[in-house]
Amino acid sequence: MTxxxxxxxxxxxxxxxxxxxxxDTKHKAVMAAIQxxxxxxxxxxxxxxAALRDGNWLLxxxxxxxxxxxxxxxxxxxxxxxxxxxxxxPKTLKVAIDRVFQPILPIDDTQRTHDIWVDFTIAxxxxxxxxxxxxxxxxxxxxxxxxxxxxxxxxxxxxxxxxDLEAWKQVFGNQTRASRTVRxxxxxxxxxxxxxxxxxxxxxxxxxxxxxxxxxxxxxxPKGTLQILYLDEELRITKGERGTVLVCDRQD
Numbered sequence: 001m002t003x004x005x006x007x008x009x010x011x012x013x014x015x016x017x018x019x020x021x022x023x024d025t026k027h028k029a030v031m032a033a034i035q036x037x038x039x040x041x042x043x044x045x046x047x048x049x050a051a052l053r054d055g056n057w058l059l060x061x062x063x064x065x066x067x068x069x070x071x072x073x074x075x076x077x078x079x080x081x082x083x084x085x086x087x088x089x090p091k092t093l094k095v096a097i098d099r100v101f102q103p104i105l106p107i108d109d110t111q112r113t114h115d116i117w118v119d120f121t122i123a124x125x126x127x128x129x130x131x132x133x134x135x136x137x138x139x140x141x142x143x144x145x146x147x148x149x150x151x152x153x154x155x156x157x158x159x160x161x162x163x164d165l166e167a168w169k170q171v172f173g174n175q176t177r178a179s180r181t182v183r184x185x186x187x188x189x190x191x192x193x194x195x196x197x198x199x200x201x202x203x204x205x206x207x208x209x210x211x212x213x214x215x216x217x218x219x220x221x222p223k224g225t226l227q228i229l230y231l232d233e234e235l236r237i238t239k240g241e242r243g244t245v246l247v248c249d250r251q252d
Contacts, residue, residue, distance in 0.1 A: 056103045056105075057251065078097065080095050089176075130164065148225065173207050
């Protein structure tokens with residue numbers, strides 16, 4: 001018989017295993033701990049359970065953007081371009097991810113936000129360690145009892161609160177110029193071209209001088225499904241179409 005204590009023991013074991021293996025959900029020990037907990041899922045039709053599904057979720061496994069580098073302090077290093085379809089300049093700027101949030105909030109009776117908020121700190125010796133947020137904007141709605149249909153609509157780059165706005169403008173103020181310090185490889189340029197063509201990506205037209213905000217839109221938004229493997233009052237586990245598993249803690 002499954003009890004709340006049984007589930008709590010399995011959740012504690014998953015958190016310990018994630019900590020032991022740098023948050024890698026592909027590690028066999030982590031995969032086993034996830035499977036143990038998924039078998040104890042207390043929520044039927046989780047994609048339709050608004051009371052548990054909605055909220056502000058904090059990623060507790062390692063970020064899953066492409067080409068990350070694990071640092072000694074446990075954070076992951078990426079280029080800015082990897083965080084948002086290569087739409088923000090300077091694309092090759094190194095940033096360390098501090099936290100990743102996913103707010104699932106009501107839009108109307110059926111649709112919810114499906115944003116991915118990435119808090120980062122610049123990790124480049126030639127640039128001040130400014131703090132910012134990349135928000136990949138998305139929308140979701142139930143697709144089946146245990147799956148959501150998800151589509152992305154654009155993205156926003158903003159400084160975090162108390163960040164020096166003038167210093168921010170020096171780094172991110174010119175969104176029409178490619179980085180001159182590191183030439184983007186041909187493969188990356190071609191990939192960016194096809195992404196723009198396929199998804200109707202519209203590049204940023206500039207920066208809001210009052211807020212430091214930069215944004216882009218996606219006119220032909222791709223749609224995908226996200227399966228909810230486990231859901232309760234404090235923890236959520238999901239699996240994407242490519243097999244990516246994410247573990248999140250509720251923050252509200």
